[in-house]
Amino acid sequence: MYLHEKIETLPRKELEALQLERFNKAVTAASQTPYYNKLFAENKIDISKIKTLDHIKDLPFTTKNDLRLSYPDGMVAVSKSDIVRLHASSGTTGKSTVIFHTQNDINKWADQVARALYSAGVRREDVFQNMMGYGLFTGGLGLHYGAERLGCMVIPSSTGNSLRQIQLLQDFNSTVIHITPSYALHLVEIIKEHGINPHDLSIKKAFFGAEPYSEATKEKLENLWGLDAYNMYGLSEMNGPGVAADCIYKGGMHIAEDYYIAEIIDPETCEQLPDGEEGELVLTHINRDAMPIIRYRTRDRTRIIPEQCKCGKTHRRIERIKGRTDDLLIVGGVNVFPSQIESVLMNVPEVGNNYVIVLDRVDGLDKMNIQVELYSKLFKGDLNALKKLNKEIVEKLRALIVINPKIEFMEPGSLPPSEGKAKRVIDKRII
Amino acid sequence: MPHQVSVFAENKPGKISRVTEVLSRNNINIRAITISDSGDYGIIKLLLDKPAEGNECLKNEGITSTLKDIVAIIIDDSPGGLHKAASLLSNSNINVEDAYGFTIREKNQAVFVFQVEDVPLTEKLLKEAGFTIISDKELYYL
Numbered sequence: 213m214y215l216h217e218k219i220e221t222l223p224r225k226e227l228e229a230l231q232l233e234r235f236n237k238a239v240t241a242a243s244q245t246p247y248y249n250k251l252f253a254e255n256k257i258d259i260s261k262i263k264t265l266d267h268i269k270d271l272p273f274t275t276k277n278d279l280r281l282s283y284p285d286g287m288v289a290v291s292k293s294d295i296v297r298l299h300a301s302s303g304t305t306g307k308s309t310v311i312f313h314t315q316n317d318i319n320k321w322a323d324q325v326a327r328a329l330y331s332a333g334v335r336r337e338d339v340f341q342n343m344m345g346y347g348l349f350t351g352g353l354g355l356h357y358g359a360e361r362l363g364c365m366v367i368p369s370s371t372g373n374s375l376r377q378i379q380l381l382q383d384f385n386s387t388v389i390h391i392t393p394s395y396a397l398h399l400v401e402i403i404k405e406h407g408i409n410p411h412d413l414s415i416k417k418a419f420f421g422a423e424p425y426s427e428a429t430k431e432k433l434e435n436l437w438g439l440d441a442y443n444m445y446g447l448s449e450m451n452g453p454g455v456a457a458d459c460i461y462k463g464g465m466h467i468a469e470d471y472y473i474a475e476i477i478d479p480e481t482c483e484q485l486p487d488g489e490e491g492e493l494v495l496t497h498i499n500r501d502a503m504p505i506i507r508y509r510t511r512d513r514t515r516i517i518p519e520q521c522k523c524g525k526t527h528r529r530i531e532r533i534k535g536r537t538d539d540l541l542i543v544g545g546v547n548v549f550p551s552q553i554e555s556v557l558m559n560v561p562e563v564g565n566n567y568v569i570v571l572d573r574v575d576g577l578d579k580m581n582i583q584v585e586l587y588s589k590l591f592k593g594d595l596n597a598l599k600k601l602n603k604e605i606v607e608k609l610r611a612l613i614v615i616n617p618k619i620e621f622m623e624p625g626s627l628p629p630s631e632g633k634a635k636r637v638i639d640k641r642i643i
Numbered sequence: 644m645p646h647q648v649s650v651f652a653e654n655k656p657g658k659i660s661r662v663t664e665v666l667s668r669n670n671i672n673i674r675a676i677t678i679s680d681s682g683d684y685g686i687i688k689l690l691l692d693k694p695a696e697g698n699e700c701l702k703n704e705g706i707t708s709t710l711k712d713i714v715a716i717i718i719d720d721s722p723g724g725l726h727k728a729a730s731l732l733s734n735s736n737i738n739v740e741d742a743y744g745f746t747i748r749e750k751n752q753a754v755f756v757f758q759v760e761d762v763p764l765t766e767k768l769l770k771e772a773g774f775t776i777i778s779d780k781e782l783y784y785l
Contacts, residue, residue, distance in 0.1 A: 626653070
């Protein structure tokens with residue numbers, strides 16, 4: 213049931229004592245980084261006064277924008293030679309948010325993911341096919357290291373090349389898969405097209421990642437593939453996957469509370485909310501040497517489930533993420549804010565004032581269609597010029613947000629005007 | 644030089660009827676119409692008896708429209724007539740962005756319209772080769 217029994221079942225009092233000890237260490241380390249040093253000074257924070265976990269309320273929040281402001285290494289708490297890896301979040305404006313790790317951090321992260329996998333019933337005998345992108349993104353390498361740490365045989369098949377994926381699934385009898393839900397929907401169709409019954413494969417469990425998905429989609433995928441899917445939560449700022457994960461009872465995701473202090477706040481007032489109430493999840497990383505992050509606003513909406521889980525773990529659970537407190541879009545695993553798209557469009561003189569982003573899913577792949585109004589005064593009546601303009605906008609957007617959108621030109625005045633709360637995003641994806 | 648009215652057309656039903664409705668209401672006659680299409684959007688090209696006025700009327704109705712310089716020539720309505728002009732432009736390295744034509748049955752002649760980047764140069768070359776370049780007025784009152 214437990215990979216690290218002692219820590220996973222530590223009585224709450226002892227767990228909180230451990231959290232306080234690590235919290236103090238993390239805040240001390242943070243206070244020596246250029247970013248937090250300045251921030252604490254500006255807010256007149258005396259870290260020596262932190263005596264209880266409740267004192268976390270006195271500390272300022274850290275946002276994604278703060279991470280950008282401290283780019284590249286304003287939050288690094290160790291010497292550069294101790295850093296062994298960096299990860300960066302996808303599709304961000306200008307400077308991306310970069311997270312650094314020491315060897316010890318990588319080891320701890322692997323332990324954390326291994327523990328989460330174990331709680332979901334994965335064992336060292338399992339064959340783990342990791343159909344997730346490797347690279348700057350944390351999902352691929354995070355699960356890779358975790359499954360390897362657990363002792364599974366990992367197949368780092370990464371994304372795409374469906375026929376090879378199917379061959380690997382068959383030839384090596386993969387029992388656990390890590391895959392995006394959209395690719396899982398696509399791949400299962402290809403498997404069937406090749407006359408294979410997905411239920412005849414050896415797969416028992418799946419972890420779906422990188423994209424939000426509904427419970428209905430999860431159930432649909434479970435039925436199509438004939439497997440059991442487990443939710444896992446993570447974000448690169450907090451390492452990546454493994455921050456919280458389902459145990460075999462699937463009654464909410466256990467937060468790795470020896471790694472994080474979790475709070476739920478009201479996103480408007482920024483006040484802490486009691487356990488059980490829904491709000492924005494705020495996480496403090498208390499178990500990473502290279503880069504402690506204090507009170508990070510995840511923008512993810514959930515609630516803490518205070519009741520003890522049947523599995524016996526003392527680490528509290530969060531409900532599956534219910535949405536965002538901002539307007540972030542996740543398209544093909546890439547994070548995109550509509551404001552990023554808007555800033556590109558509004559810098560093109562031939563483009564009018566209004567636009568609509570339409571998201572759809574075709575053959576399991578996310579498609580972004582952007583309808584933009586033309587600015588009639590700059591209309592030259594030339595189809596080639598329009599084609600050139602179209603290409604230029606696509607190139608600019610692709611350079612900024614990584615994904616390849618399709619641009620549809622519209623007659624001025626045909627889209628909802630920009631005043632008020634115009635609906636700028638239409639999400640037709642079923643997931 | 645003559646002008647064509649170019650109208651932006653998004654991929655939606657009813658665009659042509661909206662344009663023709665505005666023109667008919669303002670008593671403007673359409674001499675020729677053609678559509679260039681890129682799949683998702685296109686451009687409706689119109690030869691009107693009153694191009695400047697037609698353009699203004701369309702704009703006033705919120706339609707994205709503009710006047711565009713074109714080259715129009717008269718050719719014999721017989722085999723090889725167009726080829727002579729086309730090969731001349733090709734030999735002179737002039738890129739034809741778009742072209743369309745129509746015949747005038749009574750006169751056994753055809754009018755051909757070229758959309759090119761350098762209108763004066765194209766007119767000059769065609770004139771030197773003996774083609775009859777037609778002016779704004781001639782084009783609309785053929």
